[in-house]
Amino acid sequence: MTTCDEIEADKRSEQPGLIRLVLFFVMQGVAVILVGFAALFLSFEPVWSAERLSANYLKPGDARSGSLLIKNEEGYADASRLGIDVDLTVSGPTVRARVTQIFRNPTQDWVEAVYVYPFPSGGAVDTLKMVIGDRVVVGDIKERQQAKIIYEQAKQNGQKAALTEQERPNIFTNSVANIGPGETVLVQIEYQEPVQQSGNEFSLRVPMVVAPRYNPAPVVQSVEFRPDGGGWGAVKSDPVPDRDRISPEVLDPASNAPVNPTRITVRLQAGFPLGEVKSLHHAIKTEKPDANTSILRLAEGPVPADRDFELTWKPAAEKTPSVGLFRERVGDSDYLLAFVTPPAVEQAQQKPLPREVIFVIDNSGSMGGVSIIQAKASLIYALGRLQPNDRFNVIRFDHTMEVLFPSAVPADREHIGRATSYVGALQASGGTEMVPAMRAALSDNAGDANYIRQVVFLTDGAIGNEQQLFETISALRGRSRIFMVGIGSAPNTYLMTRAAELGRGTFTHIGSVEQVEERMRGLFAKLENPAVTNLTAKFSDAAADITPVAIPDVYRDEPLVLAAKLDKLAGSVEIKGRIGDRPWVVTLPLANAAEGKGLSKLWARRKIADAEVARTTRQANPEDADKTILALALEHQLVTRLTSLVAVDKTPSRPQGEPLKVSELPINLPAGWDFEKVFGERPRVPAAPAERRAGADEAQVQVAALKRAQPVTTQAPNTVTLPRTATDAELKMIAGVILLTVSLILLVLNRRQRRQMSRR
């Protein structure tokens, strides 16, 4: 009987249940509409005011308002156009690069072209050639001031002249004076660079564009009194004294077709049978003229210079060569370049110490676009790799800074979860004040010796006050080690490598979202495995001048790179160190060294870098360091902070009385950057890009004509990228309805249960 009763009871309760259900849906509908409309009017504001950046990005226009920029209402459309041809030859451990820049003057005036150009930070620039018609003028290395004077003199006299100056070890400026109306001048620069190696992968990268730098406004000022001054002095110490020299005009990609078409050719002679060869950011095609050589070209013809070219290659054999030894004889001396990859030794006795990892993430405006996505993905990956007995903290910075936890916390589930959602919510905007963030990351309050302290710093390094950062690192590094993670299509590699060197860590570059996992895994192998420490090198017979003087620690899968100048090529070199708790030694007989090219220049470049580091860390006084640098630069014909290359054509070409105009060549915004995030709002009405395109095509044609090579057949693809046009409205509404339905069912079930219970 009870059963029957129950059914009846159910039927009775169904009627009001149905009404309740209908009411529920009506109420829901009303609520949704209310919520929708309230949200509509409340949240217009934040949607629209998407951070207008009030940053201190300077453009040359601001900085040099007095100079003669060829500028009309269409922007730089009529300024000198430029094409770039990059020819690389890889022979064993070194890369010889020949960069040909084509300056063309389509105007009716005589112009001076000024172009800011990126170079690899380890590159040794040693040759400048200027080609005018059939004549070739070869440049000489001179002290910077002197070179400038020679150039200015030639400019005044109406002679054609070219000047290559170093602004940063990875930023150079080319100036070409007296390009006549309709005339074309070709400037060729050559540099030497060591091949990079990591694990079994060899790589080279050609930076193509100087990313816009954040140049902090001068805050701290110091006063310099003139010796004779009677108390009057000048206020100085702008953190970026040369800001106008490294801030060329950047074109908004939305309203300008890309400029500076670039062609790249790589002749790859690795010295071993090649396995996989990959270009990471450009499509390439490969030819094999003989067994030892591969020639690689861009598959789609010239590309706009808006992202770095990166090439990696691996040996075909299973086993990677772990030792490379190369020699070159220049003058009376022998130069030696050695690559040694220490073996991965498993630690027998003790477990590795737990780590205290401080993650620093740059969420400034320059990281907008895909960079911030890469940075966030990398950091979230890194958080997931921490062990439970590790400790960590997260710092984010733009022109402001925030430390997530008051001090480092254990890497347990809860803390990792909090950090992950914190990182996931970060947005890119604002300026880049890197120094306070680095200082916070290095403040090692706990000082607990049971933890290894590591700082992982994720940034694109787009700042102009590198020196301040280096000084901070060398003053405060203590026992912390700094691992730089470079993000984006054109990171500041000079900042990254030097900061990692000063911080005794490594530099990892992540150029695309796909690389995040692979590269971060590599980084963690370095973080988790003991480094090879206490490294020394000793030559048995020869007297050697070794660089780096103090060999830095080497992390898992990295080679130890050593350059030396020897009085004679005899005996052997013994390299000693400790891998974790075990001693390691390797002896290389010098007689087996293979012939290499340009090793003397690499040695000199490395010595110069050492001197610059010593200057930064105040191990040497500035005058001595400068003297060393100057001597090395003049002997080996290298462009440095103190020396420039200058070429002057003997015959004057600009007639007396004709004025000369300066044309600063605009550059592209690096790929993946968000123009508005960096420079603020773009001008209202984008200019019609039709004329711009014609200009770019002309320059491409010019490249082909001047190179006397096959004509450029493929044009830079000119297609429209379509915006994202799907909303998640439906997804959200469906999810909402599902949740509501579930709650409704639960409600009904609950009621029934309660009624049953009350009946009992």
Added chain:
Amino acid sequence: MRLPRFVLPLLALAGLLLFGQGAYIHAKALVAQVLLEHAFEKAIATGRETKPWSWADTWPVARIEVKRIHASAIVLAGSSGQALAFGPGHVERTPNAGERGVAVYSAHRDTHFAFLKNIVVGDEIEVTRSDGKHFRYRVDAASVVHFDASGIDPFADGHHLVLSTCWPFDALTQGPERYLVHATMIVSVPDLH
């Protein structure tokens, strides 16, 4: 088994919020078009760029109509995500409608350009620019392309119009594919003289 008391309201609230967010996207799209319509009428009347609401950072540039299926929408300058929430956007770096080349308008598949799935070859698309000029296009093709390989050369010969939206229409998530409706201008009679 009894659920804790707070679970039900929480679940209902979450559902309500999600549903509200979805509805909000649609509400925004609808309301904005009404405001835009006003602004556009005013722009044609006064001949000046008129903002639909005082803090807007975009403005109506054209009205597109497909009379056969009674569809119409006000097109905004620019195709940023913000602009697309309110109406179709005129993609940057493409010419204006009526000019030589390929004008590209883009909008969300589930709001303003939901009607693209009903367009067939031969339909007439009418475009009225904010300066009052009127152009007619005839649909001659539809295609599905990858967003960064649209194959559209904005400076191609002739006078063309492309309407673009996400493909497939009934998908719930973002995808790389785009649905394009391609139309060519019908030379109006006064132009022949």
